[in-house]
Amino acid sequence: MIEGKSGAGKTSLGLGMLNAARIRGIDFAMVCDDQALINIQGNNELWVKAPVSIAGKVELYGAGIAEVEHVDHCQIQLVCELINQTDIMRYPCPLNCIRFGIKLDYVQAPWQHEAQSIRILLQKLSLSL
DSSP: OEEOSTTSSHHHHHHHHHHHHHHTTOOOOBOOSSOOEEEEETTTEEEEEOOGGGTTEEEETTTEEEEOOBOSEEEEOEEEEEEOGGGSOSSOOOEEEEETTEEEEEEEEETTOHHHHHHHHHHHTTOOO
């Protein structure tokens, strides 16, 4: 799950991760953009799905609405928060966060810096740069 303020580059990062995964032969798809329906399953699982009206659509600044590969739902296991680059720890230790009462892996990445954010996520997911 990618979090950040409006205009931080959440959609751009999601699309960048789609491309990075394709290049590496990794199965990857987006679930939703702008709105998410989150459901708690069991005692410690968060699941997300897109509202039907926006499933498979993303908003591209300057281009409007576009179609994108997507899956209907998935489990949230990692939260990536897009923040100001100067607030990111240079050598972070493993981080966690709590969302809806559930502990999840957490990573910070620089907002509006898609390439570096992709490298950070690939490293966090133990994938080749």
